Amino acid sequence: MIANVNQTSVSPDSAQEPGSVVQPVLSVRNVTKRFGGATALNGVDFDLLPGEIHGLVGENGAGKSTLVKILSGVQRPDEGEVSLNGTSIRFRSPADAKAQGIGMIFQELTLMPSLTVAENVFLGRQPTRFGVVDWRRIKRESAEQLSEFGIEIDVTDRIGRLSLGNQQLVEIARVINSGADIIILDEPTSALSPPEAERLFQLMRNLKASGKSLIFISHFLEDVLAISDRVTVLKNSNLVGTYQASELTKHRLVQLMIGRDDSTLAESYESGVALPAPIESRAVLSVRDLACEGEFQDITFDVHKGEILGLFGYLGAGMTEIARALFGTLKTQNGHITLDDQLYKPKTPTQAKRSGLAYLSENRRATLFPKHEIYKNVTLAHLEHLVKPVFRHPSEIAVVGPLIERTGVRPKNAELPAGHLSGGNQQKVVLAKWLTQQPKVLILNEPTRGMDVGAKREVLDLVRELKDEGVAILILSTEPETVLTESDRILVLSKGSITKEFANETVSKEDLLLYA
Amino acid sequence: MGSVSPAASPQTAGSSITDLVIQWASRHARLLAPFITLIALFAFFSWRTEVFLTTRNLQNVITQVAPIAVAATGVTFVLLCAEIDLSIASVATFSAMMAAWFWVGDPIHLGSWGILAGVLIGAGLGLINGIFIAYIGIPSFMMTLAMLTIAKGLTTYVNDGKPIFEEPDILRRISSAGNLFMGIPVIGIIAAIVLAIGHIILAYTRFGRHVYMTGGNREAAEMSGVDTKRVIMLVMTFCALTCGVAGMLLLGRVGQVGAESNPDLLINTIAAVVLGGTSLFGGEGGMLNTVLGLLIFAVLSNGLNLLPELSIYFKGALTGIILLAALLLNVVALRLENVQRRSD
Numbered sequence: 014m015i016a017n018v019n020q021t022s023v024s025p026d027s028a029q030e031p032g033s034v035v036q037p038v039l040s041v042r043n044v045t046k047r048f049g050g051a052t053a054l055n056g057v058d059f060d061l062l063p064g065e066i067h068g069l070v071g072e073n074g075a076g077k078s079t080l081v082k083i084l085s086g087v088q089r090p091d092e093g094e095v096s097l098n099g100t101s102i103r104f105r106s107p108a109d110a111k112a113q114g115i116g117m118i119f120q121e122l123t124l125m126p127s128l129t130v131a132e133n134v135f136l137g138r139q140p141t142r143f144g145v146v147d148w149r150r151i152k153r154e155s156a157e158q159l160s161e162f163g164i165e166i167d168v169t170d171r172i173g174r175l176s177l178g179n180q181q182l183v184e185i186a187r188v189i190n191s192g193a194d195i196i197i198l199d200e201p202t203s204a205l206s207p208p209e210a211e212r213l214f215q216l217m218r219n220l221k222a223s224g225k226s227l228i229f230i231s232h233f234l235e236d237v238l239a240i241s242d243r244v245t246v247l248k249n250s251n252l253v254g255t256y257q258a259s260e261l262t263k264h265r266l267v268q269l270m271i272g273r274d275d276s277t278l279a280e281s282y283e284s285g286v287a288l289p290a291p292i293e294s295r296a297v298l299s300v301r302d303l304a305c306e307g308e309f310q311d312i313t314f315d316v317h318k319g320e321i322l323g324l325f326g327y328l329g330a331g332m333t334e335i336a337r338a339l340f341g342t343l344k345t346q347n348g349h350i351t352l353d354d355q356l357y358k359p360k361t362p363t364q365a366k367r368s369g370l371a372y373l374s375e376n377r378r379a380t381l382f383p384k385h386e387i388y389k390n391v392t393l394a395h396l397e398h399l400v401k402p403v404f405r406h407p408s409e410i411a412v413v414g415p416l417i418e419r420t421g422v423r424p425k426n427a428e429l430p431a432g433h434l435s436g437g438n439q440q441k442v443v444l445a446k447w448l449t450q451q452p453k454v455l456i457l458n459e460p461t462r463g464m465d466v467g468a469k470r471e472v473l474d475l476v477r478e479l480k481d482e483g484v485a486i487l488i489l490s491t492e493p494e495t496v497l498t499e500s501d502r503i504l505v506l507s508k509g510s511i512t513k514e515f516a517n518e519t520v521s522k523e524d525l526l527l528y529a
Numbered sequence: 530m531g532s533v534s535p536a537a538s539p540q541t542a543g544s545s546i547t548d549l550v551i552q553w554a555s556r557h558a559r560l561l562a563p564f565i566t567l568i569a570l571f572a573f574f575s576w577r578t579e580v581f582l583t584t585r586n587l588q589n590v591i592t593q594v595a596p597i598a599v600a601a602t603g604v605t606f607v608l609l610c611a612e613i614d615l616s617i618a619s620v621a622t623f624s625a626m627m628a629a630w631f632w633v634g635d636p637i638h639l640g641s642w643g644i645l646a647g648v649l650i651g652a653g654l655g656l657i658n659g660i661f662i663a664y665i666g667i668p669s670f671m672m673t674l675a676m677l678t679i680a681k682g683l684t685t686y687v688n689d690g691k692p693i694f695e696e697p698d699i700l701r702r703i704s705s706a707g708n709l710f711m712g713i714p715v716i717g718i719i720a721a722i723v724l725a726i727g728h729i730i731l732a733y734t735r736f737g738r739h740v741y742m743t744g745g746n747r748e749a750a751e752m753s754g755v756d757t758k759r760v761i762m763l764v765m766t767f768c769a770l771t772c773g774v775a776g777m778l779l780l781g782r783v784g785q786v787g788a789e790s791n792p793d794l795l796i797n798t799i800a801a802v803v804l805g806g807t808s809l810f811g812g813e814g815g816m817l818n819t820v821l822g823l824l825i826f827a828v829l830s831n832g833l834n835l836l837p838e839l840s841i842y843f844k845g846a847l848t849g850i851i852l853l854a855a856l857l858l859n860v861v862a863l864r865l866e867n868v869q870r871r872s873d
Contacts, residue, residue, distance in 0.1 A: 342751075342752075
């Protein structure tokens, strides 16, 4: 009775007819949300039908998370209406939304790792008997509940000992146990192995069969198409449309996400970028069959002198882990790396740095000293070259001045605490740190994430300048544009393996997404 | 690549003088606040008591605070790394015990060289602290608590539970209150030299910068290629070394050493460092803060003794109250900074 009653056409902007046969459990009409000057959602409509799995897709920054935050009470819309079972509602807080039966599963789990499975399932709502917690009932009921969904786990086991996939299943059980009829899953599979993901999908189907409604957000389009009844596509804060999953292909979905219209301007790269002919220079860094259990396998590639190699993949594709392995913070089990034709086995970042590698982490918390002055941030990595035997303030400033000039840090005051700068300028400070000594290999993980267009341009210009000076550069990004703009060659990664290399050919965003 | 245009670049245009003053003050609040406190306390006690502002009393203040100052130098390093050392007093006492034991010379006679041996043994305990904290991963709070007990136990063990009532002559000469150099107690000059060395290391050497950055953001320091584990190990060793020296000065002043010596050294030292405004959360503060904190602490505890209205028996509780006030200021300062950052 459920899925196909409501007819949605494949043309964009087709909202449902008013008064359709099945009333949506949760619906959003014409919702707009702005943050400062930026519009995060622009007049979006969205319906969740009873007993359906509804896929939600879009590029980074398309508005998925904002929509979900509105649905789960984290944020309030500036305009428009949210209604639950036909009545208009305003959630005051996430707790309020939860009380109304909307449960949210985040990428980062919120379980208590040192408690048992049973305790976690009943966390915060332990049943009592004569004033003390009724442990027997907790054990019995949590075991029943889990097996009802086809999850066979020892409920007396501590959560921290379970695999990530099983933890996720327990989290879902907990959300359902707290009375949720609507479950929102945000990128639940990005950290799961294929069999674990399959179990999750089975659970989702079971939940659907028992009448729950699910919203499934994922970058893995095959997964979305395989499990969803309908799919809603967002793009640049706007609704593209809601479609029957059975009428879509991955290719079509990618097209819808990227969009063929003009609103994205020149940065859309839909027509493709022509990669240059391969660079003849020698390979600086060679990686052969590198593997780290559970993270990545069979990773083989070269980066040449004066070349930019782009790595594209979604979260969980293993790119950050590869970078960490190269910089000595992740142990590998297999394969080897050579740097300038010598075997390179980094055990610590200190070693990696001395060998001539520089790594700009995607995690800003791990790169910046917010309370310390800009100049201290910049000189830290190569103090030994700057000061002998003691350093003096003027000489330090004299070294930093040209560097922040070169990276375009604004305001141009090296004495300012780095935490006072905007995100883009903080990133420039971190980049400047690695330029006090020219590195042989520069690894940039999400170098331009969250930056405005101008700052992005400046950083990428600087990267190109370094390339011209002969630095071998690796750019890792989950944003196709970043990789497409500057790379000489592009590797696409998916679930820990290289799935495709693009070189000396025309490549579009669509091509990248198809292999990710 | 453009010209060298450092520091001199202008502040945000259009800000008035008052704005600039407020900006300057908020950026230097960590030094300014304790400095003003010190001036106020100094003025208060000079006004309320006859004795406070006499040469004799000020010499007394310096003599009292000198051993604390030496230990505080090491503790400043530890707090800047966002660690803690609770074993400082018992390590100091153990070092002093060893020096006295070697001086007595039964069965090993080292004479005055026992002082060096004692300090090095103390530093060895600090090295053990450092290895366990940095490389094995025991929280410094627990590790140094264990070391507190160990060092105290060893102090008892060395001389079969009895105190030693002798001390190397040189220590007595150095530490006596009457030993003045240009009117300043020699013990105070020694403390000033140790503080100055600490300042030079922190402000002008690579190691000092690594200490600050390790405390400021350990992960970022590591990702910048700083060997943070080695930094922490060395800092714990250095701290124990300064405690050993402090122990010697105390031995010289008191003339005896036993397991129950120096009961207030731990609390007094940490109180002084925190009073100076060095952050308990690492990365902020420094030797200038510690000097101010030591002076505040010294003036306060000396001045309160001179106040006729105050019972001397209340002094113990008062030290704790002072420490609490300092902690409160520390947390408030952190909050204020965060608020300021958010509004930026």
